[in-house]
Amino acid sequence: MSSDYFDARVRTTEPAEALEWLRTQYGRVDVQSDAGTLAERAAGDDAFALRRLSWGCRAEVVYEADRFFFATSTPGYTWRVGSAKGEYSVAPGIVQPGQELLGRADGTVVEMVAFDAAHLTEAARVIYGDDSLEVRFGGTAPVSPRLRDYWLATLRWSLTQLPLLSEPLVRAHVRRAVVAATLEAFPPPGDPPDRRASALEQAAIYAAATSWMDDHASLPVTPDDAARAVGTSAAGLRRAFAANAHLAVTPEAYLAQARVSAAHADLVASDPTRSS
Numbered sequence: 359m360s361s362d363y364f365d366a367r368v369r370t371t372e373p374a375e376a377l378e379w380l381r382t383q384y385g386r387v388d389v390q391s392d393a394g395t396l397a398e399r400a401a402g403d404d405a406f407a408l409r410r411l412s413w414g415c416r417a418e419v420v421y422e423a424d425r426f427f428f429a430t431s432t433p434g435y436t437w438r439v440g441s442a443k444g445e446y447s448v449a450p451g452i453v454q455p456g457q458e459l460l461g462r463a464d465g466t467v468v469e470m471v472a473f474d475a476a477h478l479t480e481a482a483r484v485i486y487g488d489d490s491l492e493v494r495f496g497g498t499a500p501v502s503p504r505l506r507d508y509w510l511a512t513l514r515w516s517l518t519q520l521p522l523l524s525e526p527l528v529r530a531h532v533r534r535a536v537v538a539a540t541l542e543a544f545p546p547p548g549d550p551p552d553r554r555a556s557a558l559e560q561a562a563i564y565a566a567a568t569s570w571m572d573d574h575a576s577l578p579v580t581p582d583d584a585a586r587a588v589g590t591s592a593a594g595l596r597r598a599f600a601a602n603a604h605l606a607v608t609p610e611a612y613l614a615q616a617r618v619s620a621a622h623a624d625l626v627a628s629d630p631t632r633s634s
Contacts, residue, residue, distance in 0.1 A: 362403045362404045363401075363402070363403045363523075363524055363529070364400070364401065364402065364403070364407075365399075365400075365401040365520075365523070365524065366398075366399070366400045366401070367397075367398065367399045367400075368396065368397065368398050369395070369396070369397040370395070370396055370397075371394070371395050371396075373389050373394075373415075376389055376394075376396035376415070377389050379396065379398070380396070380417070380419070383398070383400070384419050384421045385419070385420060385421045385422060386419070386420040386421070387417055387418070387419050387420075388417060388418045389415055389416070389417045390415075390416040390417060390418060394413075394414040394415025394416075395412070395414030395415065396411075396412070396413060396414065396415060397411070397412040397414075398410065398411040398412070399520065401520055401523045401524075402472070402523070402529070403529065404474055404477075405473070405474050405477040405533060406471060406472060406473050406474065406477065406533050406536065406537075407471070407472045408470075408471055408513075408516055408517055408520060408523070408532075408536075409468075409469070409470050409471075409472065410467065410468070410469050410517060411467070411468045411469075411470075412466075412467045413434070413435075413463040413464070413465060413466050413467070413468070414465060415463075415464075415465075416462075416463065416464045416465075417462075417463045417464075418460070418461070418462050418463075419459065419460070419461040419462075419463065420458065420459070420460055420461075421453070421458065421459045421461070422456070422457070422458045422459075423453045423454060423455055423456065423457050423458075423459060424455055425455055425472050425473055425474050425475055426452065426453070426454055426455065426472065426473040426475060426478055426493075427452065427453040427459075427470055427471075427472050428450060428451070428452055428470060428471050428472075428473075428509075428513075428540055428544065429446050429450060429451055429453075429468055429469065429470035430446050430447070430450040430451075430468070430469050430470070430510060430513065431445075431446035431447050431466050431467060431468040431469065432447055432466050432467045433445070433447045433466065434447070434463060434464045434465050434466030435447065435461060435462070435463050435464075435466045435468055436461070436462045437451060437459060437460065437461045437462075438459075438460045438461075439451075439452075439453055439457050439458070439459055439460075439498065440457065440458075442498045444498065444499070446468065447466075449499040449500065449506065450499065450500060450506060450509060450510065450543075451498050451499060452495050452497075452498055452499075452544060454494065454495060455475050469513060469514070469517060471513060471516070471536050471540070473537070473540075475493070478493050478537065478540075479491070479492065479493045481534075481537045481541075482537075482541055482546065484597060484600045484601050485537070485538065485541060485556075485557050485560070485601045486541075486556045486557055487556045487560065487594075487597055487601075488556070491546065492546075493546050494546060495544055495546060496546075497544070499544075500543040500544060501543065501544070501545060505542055505543040506543060508539055508542065508543060509539045509540060509542075509543035509544075512535055512536055512539035513536065513539070515535075516532045516535065516536050519532050538557075542557075557601070560594075560597060560598040560601045560602060561598070561601075561602055563588055563590050563594065563595065563598040564598040564599060564601070564602040564603065566587075566588040567584045567585070567587075567588050567590075567595055567598065567599075567609065567612075568612060568616075570584050570587045570588060571584055571609075571612060571613050571616045572616050572620075575613065575616040575617045575619070575620040576617075576620055579613070580613075581595060581608075581609035581610055581613060584609060584613070585609075595609050596608065596609065599612065
């Protein structure tokens with residue numbers, strides 16, 4: 359378990375307790391009702407965190423972001439960032455590091471994912487194969503309804519994994535899925551078609567290489583052989599695994615797993631009267 363993992367929760371009907379929690383988490387907050395409930399669960403690590411916040415009260419939030427936030431909500435949360443404004447139930451939105459969010463909540467549920475800027479930049483560089491990429495977003499909403507729905511489905515699936523998020527492998531899998539969906543739905547400025555082609559190319563390389571390794575696991579092959587077989591370099595194969603793999607994030611690890619799986623299949627299929 360990562361030493362920086364956290365799982366923080368609060369549920370209260372006391373305005374003073376709610377205000378203390380909110381100011382600790384979100385900066386300047388003014389709770390504008392004397393009665394109501396507040397509940398939040400936040401879990402993750404230094405790289406990313408998932409948060410679900412239920413406002414059973416009216417409140418105003420002024421928050422200067424130190425990381426990237428991507429949020430959606432039920433009706434009742436309006437926001438303004440600079441000259442842009444919106445309602446999170448209409449379209450998911452972004453708050454970027456250094457930006458100030460003015461939010462007004464009234465009986466709503468907000469679901470969001472937060473990314474450390476350095477981690478999101480590193481992940482984007484791996485996914486798009488661009489070591490010079492600096493992550494910054496030009497818009498405030500997903501680029502299309504289809505990608506909006508894809509991002510929302512991914513976020514909601516990730517929130518179902520909260521009970522398992524303390525497990526590093528689960529957390530890595532969830533983080534990779536949410537990063538990929540976020541960068542597709544909210545692409546950084548530049549030349550998106552080239553970036554999407556790069557991401558698709560890496561996915562194709564990964565699929566072809568894993569299939570080739572599965573077919574040749576019983577032979578004395580190496581990851582370099584797999585790279586040549588699928589028409590890429592050793593470095594290109596590593597990038598494809600880093601961007602697409604869930605458990606075996608290197609070609610060497612995948613090949614080792616493929617060999618163990620092949621040996622297990624051979625043992626299961628063998629005749630116990632003739633083989634030990």
